[in-house]
Amino acid sequence: MDVTLTVNGAQHDLRLDDPRVSLLDALRQHLDLNGTKKGCDHGQCGACTVIVNGRRINSCLSLAVMHDGDEITTIEGIGTPDDLAPMQRAFIRHDGFQCGYCTPGQIVSATAMLEELRQGWPSQLSDDLKNPELTDEEIRERMSGNICRCSCYPNIVDAIRETAEGAA
Amino acid sequence: MSDPITVSLFHRMNFRDEENLLDRTVQGVISTPMDRPEGPLKVSGTATYADEDHPPGTVYGWLVRATITKGWVVGLNSRALRRMPGVLAVIRDERMIRNPAQGGDAKSPYQGPAEVFYKGQPIALVVAETFEQARDAATAAQAEYLDRSHKAVIVPAEAEYETPRGEQSSQGDLDRAMQEAAFSVDVEYTTPSMSHASMEPHAAVAWWQDGRLTVRGSYQMLNTNAQELADALGVSPKKVRILSQYVGGGFGSKLGISHEAVGAAIAAQKLGRPVAVALHRRQVFETTHRRSESRQRVRLACDAEGRMTAVGHEVWVSNLPGESFSEPVTQSTPFTWAGENRLIGHHIGRLNLNGAGSMRAPGEAIGVPVTEAAMDELAEAAGIDPVEFRLRNIPEVDPSSGKPFSNNRLAECIRRGAEKFGWADRPKQPGSRREGEWLIGMGMSAIIRVNMMGPSTARVTLNPDGTALVETDMTDIGTGSYSILTQIAAEMLGLPPEKVTTMLGDSDLPPSIGSGGSRGAASSGTSVMLAAKALRKKIAERMDCDPDDLTLKDGTAIAGNRQRSLSDLLAGDTxxxxxxxxxGLAEMHHRQASWGAEFCEVAVSSVTGEVHVRRLSGVFAAGRILNAKTARSQCLGGMIFGIGQALHEKVETDARDGNFVNRDLAEYHVPANLDVPHIDIELLMDDRDAYANPMRAKGIGELATCGTAAAIVSAIANATGHRFRHFPVTLDKVLEKLG
Known part of the structure; x- marks a missing residue:
């Protein structure tokens, strides 16, 4: 099976001999992009969050063969150690991580989440369904798909709020 | 380049530290909220965890697990599995282990996969060319058993309990004190079995080269882990190297080697290829350690003035047959509160469930929430505010042994915390404050964790260019080891932290105690301090001054009115x-502990029974704080662990066969972002404990979780007027009481 994935702007022509390869394993094992983490392989923890065609998804719940022609952004596409994105710098400043394993997923998720908000997507907590505001409660609700067992949640909220305010 | 000039310094902590060196150095790096040096790697996904960066030719293993609860494996359809696509080997090897090693074991856990002790126990390993092929083949495994599951003991109530003589103690006459007391409580609490649920599942990649094994895995204590793995494999510890530069969370679940390390090493040996074995999340829940459930009877009594006269704490916990670990639930009970009449009881039952082991603050994490919740009950019975009640009962010395405290900041933490939180606004009558459907209440808890140290060695190299390298096999499991060890070396050597590189997580480096029991920072930190102190002496020689008269700052050595740059002074030497x-003796003759107090406000829905933690705040004293940022984050993590413990987390076991029912992150509920409010944390930055170590620092990683759940359940009692003595306090339990 031939699959073409555009990952972080670079086109990859993958020959998969197994349809069971998840998008997550394709990234980690076939493309050597280990920044996307496997926490549960079950769609329950968010460590594997990537952005596919502009939307955040759990890459462990999706097969690679379903993504022929898709545009995928992983943590490696958000910023590198020498050229970090504002969200990544904010996570460092606010200590929005400890062990660091859920962190790529948190940052990719937060990046996509802010874009969802800019596009006016409401959440179940939004008072105004047309123009939801970025309150701390909204951030908490929208980031609850990304588990952090070290439990840096308050720092994660601080980092995201600061990034959003800096970009506003 | 010439050989380095080597110096060394050994220190046994027998006496009080008189030098207080870190308060006299001037670099100004220690204790600051410095960003983590490894931060850029972690936020960009370039830090390498266990199951990553596979060597060329790596193949994949998947564990086959028992479908019975007790008995023997007498056959496996190995031949059929070997014919499946890509399968390279089906490994049943007597060296495979029953359960992970306990922290610090330094020898193999119980071996022999043929005998089954619990459902889901690994019994074989299937290895295939690809991950998908290995997983598929393992799923097709069919074992034949001599099934003795009907003899398995699953439910604690049916277990036989052992009462180890060394773990019982008493002073005075508890029964009599209870009878004569003006006020008393005699209550039974239960805490459930819990799971660490670190975000990175256990994984190991093993390869052999020239008769030596390298394993990149996710482990906390590399020195003893290498010994455990070597013992399991029957090779010399020198033949084993373990790499764990980045560990995706541990919380005790990675203190000892586990199934994946032994399986991958055996498979790699047999196949002559690198083998990666990563546990699936379900396997993590079912085969690695759990925290034991506990039943706890607490008896407390006081006189008419609220002065305590009795403290009794008896506990029943469990583990697999033959396991030495038994959660030390009563660990801080002997010394926290006053009272002449005391009793400690400890009982361990044997169950056919996955092994019980250390989980974040083993002992106090489940003991303190129960004794503190009972303290709240006694305060209420005596009609005294819980803050005031505690302040009346802080002992002058350890009441069980008569030993002095190394220091005790509990009263200050409680007073400061109460003031910051606005404790005076607590509803005086339980169940009296309401906002629509929400019942509002406040609760508090004292926070206590014993302080410990372990033997640790580190090497600090000062290079001719004035940069330094710190090396030890210490791990950073998110705790901040990279940060604090960099800061300690920078502070001692007078270097900006960016001139210091810290290398950790390689068992070939000098051995440390590793990460566990909140000992890591104090132990490995002191070893780095001592290594740097040895270097300071050498630098002083070259400055021709007494080490006490040496000042090091920003790469410059200063003595009197002379100053020289370090690189100049080194003159090409390393x-x-x-x-x-x-x-040493210091921990024998003084009672050492870290202290804190936490305060909580909850809102309880009278409609759904849902409990919202609205506010949570804590004040902590743990000696010198080495990094204010990472220490605060450790406290955050501990407090949020406490939210999970109070409200969400419980391992649900099928009473018929021991099946782990909620074996994933959708069903085992750890706190998510929306469960957590803003949390206020204050660290007493002036605290120093001269008996702890020459840094005067104590453990803080586990401290904050030791009591959080008591603050929460006491707040629920204040909100609703009902006591909940069986953790976690889920909606069904609340609704049942609220009617």
Missing amino acids: LEGTGTIKP
Whole structure:
């Protein structure tokens, strides 16, 4: 099976001999992009969050063969150690991580989440369904798909709020 | 380049530290909220965890697990599995282990996969060319058993309990004190079995080269882990190297080697290829350690003035047959509160469930929430505010042994915390404050965790260019080891932290105690301090001054009115300092603990029974704080662990066969972002404990979780007027009481 994935702007022509390869394993094992983490392989923890065609998804719940022609952004596409994105710098400043394993997923998720908000997507907590505001409660609700067992949640909220305010 | 000039310093902590060196150095790096040096790697996904960066030719293993609860494996359809696509080997090897090693074991856990002790126990390993092929083949495994599951003991109530003589103690006459007391409580609490649920599942990649094994895995204590793995494999520890530069969370679940390391090593040996074995999340829940459930009877009594006269704490916990670990639930009970009449009881039952092991603050994490919730009950019975009640009962010395405290900041933490939180606004009558459907209440808890140290060695190399390298096999499991060890070396050597590189997580480096029991920072930190102190002496020689008169700052050595740059002073030489710290008499003759107090406001829905933690705040004293940022984050993590413990987390076991029912992150509920409010944390930055170690620092990683759940359940009692003595306090339990 031939699959073409555009990952972080670079086109990859993958020959998969197994349809069971998840998008997550394709990234980690076939493309050597280990920044996307496997926490549960079950769609329950968010460590594997990537952005596919502009939307955040759990890459462990999706097969690679379903993504022929898709545009995928992983943590490696958000910023590198020498050229970090504002969200990544904010996570460092606010200590929005400890062990660091859920962190790529948190940052990719937060990046996509802010874009969802800019596009006016409401959440179940939004008072105004047309123009939801970025309150701390909204951030908490929208980031609850990304588990952090070290439990840096308050720092994660601080980092995201600061990034959003800096970009506003 | 010439050989380095080596110096070393050994220190046994027998006496009070008189030098207080870190308060006299001037670099100004220690204790600051410095960003983590490894931060850029972690936020960009370039830090390498266990199951990553596979060597060329790596193949994949998947564990086959028992479908019975007790008995023997007498056959496996190995031949059929070997014919499946890509399968390279089906491994049943007597060296495979029943359960992970306990922290610090330094020898193999129980071996022999043929005998089954619990449902889901690994019994074989299937290895295939690809991950998908290995998983598929393992799923097709069919074992034949001699099934003795009907003899398995699953439910604690049916277990036979052992009462180890060394773990019982008493002073005075508890029964009599209870009878004569003006006020008393005699209550039974239960805490459930819990799971660490670290975000990175256990994984190991193993390869052999020239008769030596390298394993990149996710482990906390590399020195003893290498010994455990070597013992399991029957090779010399020198033949084993373990790499764990980045560990995706541990919380005790990675203190000892586990199934994946032994399986991958055996498979790699047999196949002559690198083998990766990563546990699936379900396997993590079912085969690695759990925290034992506990039943706890607490008896407390006081006189008419609210002065305590009795403290009794008896506990029943469990583990697999033959396991030595038994959660030390009563660990801080002997010394926290006053009272002449005391009793400690400890009982361990044997169950056919996955092994019980250390989980974040083993002992106090489940003991303190129960004794503190009972303290709240006694305060209420005596009609005294819980803050005031506690302040009346802080002992002058350890009441069980008569030993002095190394220091005790509990009263200050409680007073400061109460003031910051606005405790005076607590509803005086339980169940009296309401906002629509929400019942509002406040609760508090004292926070206590014993302080410990372990033997640790580190090497600090000062390079001719004035940069330094710190090396030890210490791990950073998110705790901040990279940060604090960099800061300690920078502070001691007078270097900006960016001139210091810290290398950790390689068992070939000098051995540390590793990460566990909140000992890591104090132990490995002191070893780095001592190594740097040895270097300071050498630098002082070259400055022709007494080490006490030496000032090091920003790469410059200063003595009197003379100053020289370090690179100038080194004149092309490399200085290599080795520091070793060992625990000694100081921990015998003084009672050492870290202290804190936490305050909580909850809102309880009278409609759904849902409990919202609205506010949570804590004040902590743990000696010198080495990094204010990472220490605060450790406290955050501990407090949020406490939210999970109070409200969400419970391992649900099928009473018929021991099946782990909620074996994933959708069903085992750890706190998510929306469960957590803003949390206020204050660290007493002036605290120093001269009996702990020469840094005067104590453990903080586990401290904050030791009591959080008591603050929460006491707040629920204040909100609703009902006591909940069985953790976690889920909606069904609340609704049942609220009617």
